[in-house]
Amino acid sequence: MIQRWLLVAIALLPLVGPTGCRTSAHSARPVRVGSKAFTESVLLGEILRLLALSVGSQAEHRAQLGDTSKTWNGLLVGELDVYVEYTGTLTQEVLARERIRTPEQLDAVLAGYGLRMSRSLGFCNNYALGMRRSQAETRNIRTISDLVQHPDLRIGLSNAFLERADGWNALKAHYRLPFATPRSMEHSVAYQAILQGSLDVLDLYTTDAEILQGDLLVLEDDRRFFPRYEAVLLYRADLEDRLPKVVQTLKRLEGAIDEKTMQQLNNRALQKIPEAKVAADFLAEQLRVDVPVEADSLARRLWRMTGEHVFLVAVSLLAAIVLAIPLGVIAAHRPLIGQLLLALVGGIQTFPALALLSLLILLTNRIGTWPALIALCLYSLLPIVRNTSTGIRDISLNIRESAAALGLSAWDQLWLVELPLASRAILAGIKTAAVINVGFATLGGLIGAGGYGQAILSGLNKNDALLVLEGAIPAVSLALIVQGLFEIVERLVVPRGLRLKPAE
């Protein structure tokens, strides 16, 4: 009987919990698609999810998981089945130590990790130089080599491109370009400048939506300087065994998206059309695949994000309370251990959030909810441990001695005297932890744990202030509500005798 209840509880867990899981009880594990925290990756993730849905498979998309380390590790530990990766990222960053030269070598190394790679989806997303199309045509420039004949062109470069080892200096040497090295400028500034005509050449990515918007020409890398960042599907080998039909369908994307198409898709997403809609339109037009996309209204998004956010805060806070109060009691009664404990939880507090999240992903072999919950719980410890310990130690000697002298056992002294008297301090600690927690939980968006952070992150990526506010305003409101709730809790929990002013 108990076992049955356990099963039911486990089956329900994904529904009450994290990340808007689209699981259902009747099918096996769904296809889990990942994406990194930039628009193109999210769009491609949506395309993969919809394609998997189109052949009747269950699919979920863990969007915006941060940088490559998150998606790569997610794949390795089996939290993800597939995502779109770039060959350059694999050969130059993730697997740089393997010194891979040929596609065959890359396949072999990936096989060693239990991973497979599709053929190119049809576009590259690497560094390139661009100019106004009109100017390029007038001067008859098509390739980077052509620039050598035009030393009068004004060039503007982003800081990242100037700094990279495979960036400007190497490029300049490779092509013997006749330009002096310019000062770096913000990419968006360079883009505005080139539109106004005060700049002629800038660095960009080959799938930037700006290429379309500004009618720019990407100069051909005719002497093959830039490493190729070819988009490919990267997936777990076991996905092909489990769901061969899904893999087969996803592979319809091979060669199906050229740079121009990707630019258009990016451009549409930048114009605040939901990624799911952009992805569905692409599939309908290019692959003749029709997948109904559920409209995600603001109210529904808010409802979902609020659920996720409250879940993260509530569960982590509860765990922190259960852990921290006993630790605080120990710290109060054993000063030496107390010093150590406080130093330890204080140390956790100063640990950078992103580093902690990355570490927890490695330790737990999971992405999303679990590492987020653990990180939030750890960050909540300090105020509760410290306030519990201080609250107990601040109890006057007279009262402690009286409790001991009455003949109360140590346990009774703790429960009947120390904790009630420290209750106000403990509650203040919990309140601090809760409010901080509401803020910290937005970082959950970085690792796919959902919550308001997801909207904030999307908004930052798309430079969409409204979308940022969609996450930020509810987060602030939630913090205020939490604060208010604790005022009420305080009335219920803190004994009346402690809230009175002395009569004399």
Added chain:
Amino acid sequence: MLELVRVSKTFRGIQAVRPTDLTIPTGQTTVLIGPSGCGKSTLLRLMAGLVQPDSGKVLLQGQQLTPANALQLRRQIGFVVQDGGLFPHLTARDNITLMARRLGWKQQRIHDRLDELLDLTRFPAARLGNFPAQLSGGQRQRVSLMRGLMLDPQLLLLDEPLGALDPLVRSDLQADLRSIFDRLNKTVVLVTHDLGEAGFLGHRLVLLREGAVVQQDTFANLVAQPANDFVRRFIRAQRHPPELSLTDPGADS
């Protein structure tokens, strides 16, 4: 009743109590007195088992007080501290009856005992529902006394019970305490630094200095036959505050 045998206690290299023998007579009030830092409070805590002696032993009705049995034996000891040491989150009634309730006393027994104590201490029953913060200093001390007496202990220990009260309340409560002690006929040990209070309340005074007993006797004998110069000076200082004696031309003669 209570016997201290070669008891000593050192705190961080400072000898609070030098090896001391002391017998507390049953049914009488003994007052520990001396200047601050003389070890009188530590001695009282040794008697209650709140502080463990470095050497020697404390015998309560012939039974040695140890950390293992302190919890049990303390229930035969009432303990009242300066300011009362009341639990601020509990009403006067709950403060008084806390231990009896933990020990599973029946409602009726608690109620009857409470009535006796209210009568004894002249505390208004209507204020039993008040929290310590809603009581006056004198009332708090009465509640603390009731709490100490609730389990009807054989031994009552009081550490400067009147120390924090203003003079008028203090003299009121002094008179009440004496009549209470007389009625109870319990063994009482009281700590004070006030010789007048000691003489008024105590059958027997134990004068301490730097952790050692200097003289123990009745108040009258102590004043009449000081054992040494320290006792003489202690008595004189209490009668004539030094700042007054400066203006008193007769003091030097």
